[in-house]
Amino acid sequence: xxxxxxxxxxxxxxxxxxxxxxxxxxxxxxxxxxxxxxxxxxxxxxxxxxxxxxxxxxxxxxxxxxxxxxxxxxxxxxxxxxxxxxxxxxx
Numbered sequence: 001x002x003x004x005x006x007x008x009x010x011x012x013x014x015x016x017x018x019x020x021x022x023x024x025x026x027x028x029x030x031x032x033x034x035x036x037x038x039x040x041x042x043x044x045x046x047x048x049x050x051x052x053x054x055x056x057x058x059x060x061x062x063x064x065x066x067x068x069x070x071x072x073x074x075x076x077x078x079x080x081x082x083x084x085x086x087x088x089x090x091x
Contacts, residue, residue, distance in 0.1 A: 008070075012042030012079060022049060030054050042079045043067055 008014050016037045022030040034050040047063040070078045 008039065008042065008078060012039070014039045020049075022054060029057075039067060039070070042070070 004016075004018075006014060006016060016039075018035060018037075019032040020035045021028050022033050030049075030053055033053045036048040038046040038048075040046070043066065045065040045067050047065070049058060049063070051058065051060045067079070072078050
């Protein structure tokens, strides 16, 4: 949802649920599909789409990605600032 605030738990992790429009080759195929996103340690992203809503296209398998940047509403990078805070607490 547009007004939902997201904060990263310690060690830059978060889990989000919502809906998304899924496109294949630039064409919307499935609209308002249930989706779960998991950010792990500010490095990886796992996308789980509703298997039934996508006609088993992904065969129940998640989509994986690498997270390079995550910005707050004012445009400030969230991952670097939080990584520095975690490093300070680990010392």
